[in-house]
Amino acid sequence: MTANIELPPSQHYINGEWVGGGDRVIPVINPADGTQIGEIPSGDQHTVGAAVSAARAAFHNPHWRNMPPMVREGLMHRLASLIEENASQLGQIESLDNGKPIAFSSSVDVPMTITWFRYFAGWCSKLSGKSLSPALQPLDSHHAYTRRQPVGVVGAIVPWNFPLVLAAWKLAPALAAGCTVILKPAEQTPYSALKLAELISEAGFPPGVFNLVLGDGQTGQALVEHPGINKISFTGSTAVGKSIVRSVAHDLKRVTLELGGKSPTIILPDADMELAIPGAAQAVYANAGQICFAGTRLFAPRKQFDRILEGIASVAETFKIGPGLDPETLLGPVVSQKQMDGILARVDDSVRHGASLFTGGTRHGDSGYFISPSILVTEDRQNPAFREEFFGPVLCATPYDDLNDVAALANDSSYGLAAHVYTSSLQQAHQLSNSLDAGTVWVNTQLSPDPNIPFGGFKQSGWGRENAEDALDHYTETKSVIMKVDC
Structure with a gap:
């Protein structure tokens, strides 16, 4: 090929x-x-x-x-x-x-x-x-x-x-x-x-x-x-x-x-789930998760949490995994053996520290550096999945109960590169965007830089x-x- x-x-x-x-x-x-x-x-x-x-x-x-x-x-x-x-x-x-x-x-x-x-x-x-x-x-x-x-x-x-x-x-x-x-x-x-x-x-x-x-x-x-x-x-x-x-x-x-980044994707209770769920999947799995502003931390309402995770996993299952030169491939390999080994080691470390593995977490196939789309679930803010940048197709998902707490959850990171927000409320979109420590906030969209819009990060x-x-x-x-x- x-x-x-x-x-x-x-x-x-x-x-x-x-x-x-x-x-x-x-x-x-x-x-x-x-x-x-x-x-x-x-x-x-x-x-x-x-x-x-x-x-x-x-x-x-x-x-x-x-x-x-x-x-x-x-x-x-x-x-x-x-x-x-x-x-x-x-x-x-x-x-x-x-x-x-x-x-x-x-x-x-x-x-x-x-x-x-x-x-x-x-x-x-x-x-x-x-x-x-x-x-x-x-x-x-x-x-x-x-x-x-x-x-x-x-x-x-x-x-x-x-x-x-x-x-x-x-x-x-x-x-x-x-x-x-x-x-x-x-x-x-x-x-x-x-x-x-x-x-x-x-x-x-x-x-x-x-x-x-x-x-x-x-x-x-x-x-x-x-x-x-x-x-x-x-x-x-x-x-x-x-x-x-x-x-x-x-x-x-x-x-x-x-x-680096550990960017949040925040889905509010009033979000259009037909838009938010595939958007959240795209935000974390595009380019095999090797995007500095990928939405690698998901915050979703507890009452809708299982539905959202199942939806993201279902979307990820539709991504054909294969060589980049195959025109049907939607999820390619990570860049190197070292990168693959490091990502999988962080997944294992997160599980050892109490995170649960919802899906994935393994190598895909026995040739090349492919990783299955993965979701880790934790409410422990000290868990490696919550804090560390994996730079791979791994999502850390955390439920929340109170909308007033979600900005503090999202901001609990040494990074501040980007954030993604899904909501049907213009007022909540403005309020949350103002509260987030992020250089770029995408609302009801994801991963779309523009040459006429500044891009860069807060904090580290x-x-x-x-x-x-x-x-x-x-x-x-x-x-x-x-x-x-x-x-």
Whole structure:
């Protein structure tokens, strides 16, 4: 099933050239069957240094730095068109090394990537400062204004769950702002980023504006620590995010972090169950649960609790489990043996600590890294199922009695990335959305980010915001200019 997929070069892309580098190689595994589909070099400090030098030279090159915004916009639209022309191949690549269903990668991941580049292309010509009136001087004595200038060289580190989409979430605003970028994809899922490098080159971006360095956590750490990097944009685990913060303390690099989540799905008694039940199932099981803002904690009225759980389990049973490249698959494997083993170990640990297993909790089949859709039930807020991010197709379900207590239940987490609310009451929707500690609240819908709506988390779910104009604030610096004009 993989023989006809053409993979891009397995090399670093630096200063417009494909290059080797690094003394280690990392195998890339197909999570649907555990076979090796390729290998990549693991970049070392020398590799990272070469990429940073190229990016810094490109940032200061007048050809990029002084490029008219509309010309930069044209490059980004050209890139979006090339992604569209290569959509079929990109969808197949994304399903091959990630395992996600081709039905999703071709209808969600690739179209979303195109949309993000087109949306941020429009911002190239709209990043402007303000004319300001001094508060302490006569109005006719000084002229003051601000400029928004690109922050510089950006190190963008993306995870394996949405390799192409999350690369676009970082690259599009960075390029629109006039930054140069070094992208480090996850070692498990490098190929869509490598294909993107081919298309960026074909689109005509100047050499060094975009660079790609392959490798694992050691490579990412070398990127974080390099003094030539002005900003790090990271999406991944909270633990790694905290490590990055410690690493950049010595030189105070700009940092944005989109980290873990344990997002609640709250079904109120008046909810339309024909909408809420399949919505709750989709919120937790899409992409095999490997979504940072997946609805992995369910809070449902006790009187309707059994009906809701049975409904979610019934919906999950309709999801065909299989290889991502099978067009009928709706639930693919998790990304690796390590990921599968970790998820199943957390399920067992939750049961040992008192949670009951409503359904699933086991490996599906004997080949590949498949996990059956699972539901754990607990009212113990200290149970691992309630507190820990599993990052797999596992739902923790908790009944509630009093509607006034549900916000406190949902907020009892170190995370605050997102929440999902199902209700027929506009008043309750507004009240509950206001009470929830979450960067995004979806009401009567789920898992639907938008390029014009900021996305990010409260608490240990991260710093800063992706998407919309808010994202551009992280890729620019504001400079104030004050001129005395009556001299």
